[in-house]
Amino acid sequence: MFMVLIIAVNGQELGVWLAGSAASLTLLHELGHGFAARATGARAEISLDFYDAELPAHHERLHAVYGISPSDEVVDIGCGTGLTTREAARAAAPGRVVGVDVSERMLERARQVTAAERLDNVRYELGDAQVHRFNPAGFDVAISRFGTMFFSDPAAAFANIGAALRA
Numbered sequence: 001m002f003m004v005l006i007i008a009v010n011g012q013e014l015g016v017w018l019a020g021s022a023a024s025l026t027l028l029h030e031l032g033h034g035f036a037a038r039a040t041g042a043r044a045e046i047s048l049d050f051y052d053a054e055l056p057a058h059h060e061r062l063h064a065v066y067g068i069s070p071s072d073e074v075v076d077i078g079c080g081t082g083l084t085t086r087e088a089a090r091a092a093a094p095g096r097v098v099g100v101d102v103s104e105r106m107l108e109r110a111r112q113v114t115a116a117e118r119l120d121n122v123r124y125e126l127g128d129a130q131v132h133r134f135n136p137a138g139f140d141v142a143i144s145r146f147g148t149m150f151f152s153d154p155a156a157a158f159a160n161i162g163a164a165l166r167a
Contacts, residue, residue: 062084069091069092070091070095071092072092074095074097074139075100075134075143075164076098076099076100076144076147077142078145078148079147080103080110081106082099082107082109082122084144085099085110085124086114086122088141089119092121093121094121095140098123099124100124100127100147102127130151130156131156131160132160134163137165137166138164139165140165141165142165
């Protein structure tokens with residue numbers, strides 16, 4: 001298992017790493033919130049689609065690294081509003097994709113957009129990947145765009161996700 005991290009500042013890609021510390025990812029995430037809050041006013045609520053709108057320059061590269069094939073069963077960890085989940089669903093068809101996130105609000109948005117795009121091989125589940133009861137060996141591929149940086153116990157989370165993957 002590995003994680004792909006793409007760092008960009010002001011639209012400039014600074015690098016791509018196959019691993020990164022949770023602390024550095026969390027710091028970058030929080031910096032993004034800080035810049036967004038400053039730009040929109042401290043009381044403004046960040047749109048649920050904020051990250052999806054900010055990432056198109058890097059998303060194509062990340063999608064290529066996933067290596068999803070037709071008929072794959074895929075789990076998207078920390079799926080948020082489901083952009084990567086939906087793209088995985090298109091790549092995996094007729095396979096199925098499960099998006100998992102701890103935010104019901106994000107999942108509601110993901111379900112709305114998925115329904116509007118008429119994708120029928122996607123479902124969303126509320127859950128924390130560290131303890132979620134995945135089907136053992138139920139997936140061919142596990143993906144995550146941002147979800148892994150929030151693990152309080154990365155070893156437990158990756159062990160749980162690993163147990164959900166086929167050998």
